[in-house]
Amino acid sequence: xxxxxxxxxxxxxxxxxxxxxxxxxxxxxxxxxxxxxxxxxxxxxxxxxxxxxxxxxxxxxxxxxxxxxxxxxxxxxxxxxxxxxxxxxxxxxxxxxxxxxxxxxxxxxxxxxxxxxxxxxxxxxxxxxxxxxxxxxxxxxxxxxxxxxxxxxxxxxxxxxxxxxxxxxxxxxxxxxxxxxxxxxxxxxxxxxxxxxxxxxxxxxxxxxxxxxxxxxxxxxxxxxxxxxxxxxxxxxxxxxxxxxxxxxxxxxxxxxxxxxxxxxxxxxxxxxxxxxxxxxxxxxxxxxxxxxxxxxxxxxxxxxxxxxxxxxxxxxxxxxxxxxxxxxxxxxxxxxxxxxxxxxxxxxxxxxxxxxxxxxxxxxxxxxxxxxxxxxxxxxxxxxxxxxxxxxxxxxxxxxxxxxxxxxxxxxxxxxxxxxxxxxxxxxxxxxxxxxxxxxxxxxxxxxxxxxxxxxxxxxxxxxxxxx
Ligand code: GLC
Numbered sequence: 239x240x241x242x243x244x245x246x247x248x249x250x251x252x253x254x255x256x257x258x259x260x261x262x263x264x265x266x267x268x269x270x271x272x273x274x275x276x277x278x279x280x281x282x283x284x285x286x287x288x289x290x291x292x293x294x295x296x297x298x299x300x301x302x303x304x305x306x307x308x309x310x311x312x313x314x315x316x317x318x319x320x321x322x323x324x325x326x327x328x329x330x331x332x333x334x335x336x337x338x339x340x341x342x343x344x345x346x347x348x349x350x351x352x353x354x355x356x357x358x359x360x361x362x363x364x365x366x367x368x369x370x371x372x373x374x375x376x377x378x379x380x381x382x383x384x385x386x387x388x389x390x391x392x393x394x395x396x397x398x399x400x401x402x403x404x405x406x407x408x409x410x411x412x413x414x415x416x417x418x419x420x421x422x423x424x425x426x427x428x429x430x431x432x433x434x435x436x437x438x439x440x441x442x443x444x445x446x447x448x449x450x451x452x453x454x455x456x457x458x459x460x461x462x463x464x465x466x467x468x469x470x471x472x473x474x475x476x477x478x479x480x481x482x483x484x485x486x487x488x489x490x491x492x493x494x495x496x497x498x499x500x501x502x503x504x505x506x507x508x509x510x511x512x513x514x515x516x517x518x519x520x521x522x523x524x525x526x527x528x529x530x531x532x533x534x535x536x537x538x539x540x541x542x543x544x545x546x547x548x549x550x551x552x553x554x555x556x557x558x559x560x561x562x563x564x565x566x567x568x569x570x571x572x573x574x575x576x577x578x579x580x581x582x583x584x585x586x587x588x589x590x591x592x593x594x595x596x597x598x599x600x601x602x603x604x605x606x607x608x609x610x611x612x613x614x615x616x617x618x619x620x621x622x623x624x625x626x627x628x629x630x631x632x633x634x635x636x637x638x639x640x641x642x643x644x645x646x647x648x649x650x651x652x653x654x655x656x657x658x659x660x661x662x663x664x665x666x667x668x669x670x671x672x673x674x675x676x677x678x679x680x681x682x683x684x685x686x687x688x689x690x691x692x693x694x695x696x697x698x699x700x701x702x703x704x705x706x707x
Contacts, residue, residue, distance in 0.1 A: 248364065264311075284329060284514050299384070407470065430453075499532060562635040642660050
């Protein structure tokens with residue numbers, strides 16, 4: 239087994255993890271200082287969202303220099319020190335690779351028109367964050383799948399490919415262990431620029447979803463780029479951001495050794511918090527995996543509301559038990575391990591994602607910065623210093639999961655309870671309700687969300703248990 243099949247990944251949003259110089263914005267030195275905490279939590283790798291030079295229109299996903307660290311976060315020397323310290327602690331380091339677009343302030347945008355998509359006429363495509371995906375400059379329009387400050391790179395131009403693959407080599411030479419690849423499915427567009435058809439099932443919420451992005455995302459040809467990027471990343475880890483239905487998502491595993499080892503599976507974020515729906519999802523996903531394809535699960539990230547707000551604080555520990563006992567590699571989002579919730583704040587992000595990006599709550603006074611934090615803290619009753627039960631549960635689950643192996647099998651999905659076996663020796667039972675329920679499986683309690691010996695033949699309200707069977 240590889241480290242990433244055995245292990246788990248911890249996502250850090252650098253702006254919000256730990257500030258070391260009092261400017262209210264997190265930085266690399268701050269992260270390095272907190273690595274022992276991450277190690278003790280029991281994860282195996284950290285993934286840092288973008289730390290490169292950027293005007294921060296999309297907080298680092300708009301890059302002006304792919305091989306420079308943004309001065310707000312530190313220097314290349316700080317980065318090298320972070321990697322060295324992580325490796326000393328036996329933690330892998332994954333960087334965010336953002337191939338689909340650059341900042342409009344990137345020198346390429348002024349000097350290399352052929353690196354971007356320019357057209358005389360826009361088509362009907364919508365930008366992910368709203369409005370047309372085309373921005374007018376003089377008599378022409380350029381394509382931006384995200385903000386207008388993020389023009390899309392033209393990956394059909396071999397010089398773009400060469401330049402962008404060099405970026406990967408630069409960071410590989412500095413010792414990184416892998417990459418999370420941003421917006422993978424959007425890397426190529428219809429060469430004929432056809433209009434996207436209307437989405438008959440649109441719920442009226444996000445303008446982007448009013449059209450089906452059949453000509454602007456997930457083209458078959460994208461798989462060639464997946465293979466090319468993987469070819470450069472080699473045996474290091476390639477995680478790919480792919481929001482797609484399960485059947486489309488699993489294509490990103492590619493042919494053996496030519497795809498992403500972990501195309502992010504975000505489906506737990508959107509599936510109703512009901513045993514039948516979760517069991518159906520897990521079974522469908524497991525069945526769709528290609529031979530040799532290793533599963534993975536995500537409950538939260540910097541783009542989606544926090545899990546404790548989605549399922550409720552009382553259920554957050556049940557959710558942790560699910561994430562850390564399903565078959566496959568889990569990715570945790572910083573702060574979820576202490577039960578942080580969305581903070582109702584809308585100051586910066588044009589897509590309304592500030593609530594899930596607030597500073598990590600280290601102490602009863604915050605502990606993130608000596609200055610004014612760039613976003614406010616949430617309820618500081620939730621903090622690392624108090625070593626809350628949910629944090630102890632995360633540590634216990636991360637340790638216990640190393641011994642849990644074997645296929646997933648649903649044992650029970652109904653009346654608010656989901657129970658499943660893992661291999662021949664373990665079972666998990668989760669009460670997704672706030673009322674007691676019969677425990678549908680017998681065994682020795684190894685761990686419960688309540689951190690005691692369990693409730694006998696019942697699951698207590700909001701309880702999850704891991705059993706030896
Ligand atoms: C991905 C990132 C998101 C970013 C977008 C554009 O979806 O996770 O934060 O805004 O790509 O780069």
